[in-house]
Amino acid sequence: MTVIIAGGGIAGLSLALSLHQIGVPCRVYEQVRALKPLGVGINVQPHAVRELFELGLADEMEAVGVRTREVAYYSKRGNLIWSEPRGMFAGYSWPQYSTHRGKLQMMLFDAVLKRLGPDSIVTEAAVTGFRETPGGVEVSLANGATAQGTMLVAADGIHSAVRRQLYPNEGAPRWGGAVLWRGTTVAKPYLTGATMAMAGHEWQKFVTYPISQPDPQTGEALINWIGELKYEPGAGWNREDWNRKGDFADFLPSFEYWRFPWLDCPALMKAGGECYEYPMVDRDPLERWTFGRVTLAGDAAHPMYPIGSNGASQAIMDARFIARAILDHGLTGDALMAYEAERRPATTRIILANRGNGPDQVMQTVEERCAGAFGDISEVLSREELEQTAAGYKKIAGFDVGTLNARPPLVPAGARVAV
Helix, strand or coil: CCEEEECCCHHHHHHHHHHHHCCCCEEEECCCCCCCCCCCEEEECHHHHHHHHHCCCHHHHHHHEEECCEEEEECCCCCEEEEEECHHHHCCCCCCEEEEHHHHHHHHHHHHHHHHCHHHEECCCCEEEEEEECCEEEEEECCCCEEEECEEEECCCCCCHHHHHHCCCCCCCEEEEEEEEEEEEEECCCCCCCEEEEEEECCEEEEEEECCCCCCCCCCEEEEEEEEEECCHHHCCCCCCCCCECCHHHCHHHHCCCEECCEEHHHHHHHCCCCEEEEEEECCCCCCCCECCEEECHHHCCCCCCCCCCHHHHHHHHHHHHHHHHHHHCCCHHHHHHHHHHHHHHHHHHHHHHHCCHHHHHHHHHHHHHCCCCCCHHHCCCHHHHHHHHHHHHHHHCCCHHHHHHCCCCCCCCCCCCC
């Protein structure tokens, strides 16, 4: 009755821990030989942090993350548009964390090995295809072997081989015209010391936040930063890959004058020494994820633009909803259909909201109305408009404070699948 999980990223590892919590055997098949802490900064929102805490990972999360105090939006001239507290500073019962993607993945990886054992993750064994069998599913692996399981959850990313088998004519991911250059720099934190700051507008944006605690001696921390430029989609760009080295000459001149009282953006970026280039892509929402005993999760199911800090959080939520559905329906296709019924409409709304710029739209509105120059933001945007934009996105993404604090656990403590 083993569940096969394709992919050892955040979605796959969160699922392995969730299945273990409810007493369901599973095995993760990962394409790389050895997992390494790759990537740069990400945020984990309170609804996903709650799930990690309920997996018993509160101390581990605290060790790898910074509790985000606020999010702040600025115009391209460095003028404050809107700021609001985050996590427990905003009344949530759980924090929001800014962290390094690789550290989060390795934290989950270590927890899986500790709890499920060293044989729970098979490396150099990408799932390349599947077929249903009378007892479940058989998967083909890139190393030439096969594996048998009760069901298959494909958490193998935006280039999912399982999704490609289900939708062979889908083609490449959809590029909307934006390119991100991402890096990290050791520097002193700015503003509150734990602020996620964004400046600019739809066609040019700068994002930054600390992803480590300050050094007690120097006061410096590891600061994540993103420089984003948007082009016409017909321009074309390189294939998306978080490990592609970027060239500062491609974007830094556009930010030359972005020196604000609270931060010198070009200086921060240059001090990092290297950067990674990533075209911002997603895929169109699917009408179906689940086929018998096979379903999709994480970026294999709903890759979305990295707007609103939601990708990792939604992957974690997928894992928890799968576990809950298995508790309710057993190791059956009905469980996977119940999971999809909850998650596919919810993530479709987020994909479409992010294509519309999500909560970052306040910056574009300011750019359109006054080119980023204003004395008092109330002359440009009313407080009602600002609050509605922020609150509306939280509801779409599933982490408005009242609903999250009030709802019962997705996976009740001590719940186990009857076997």
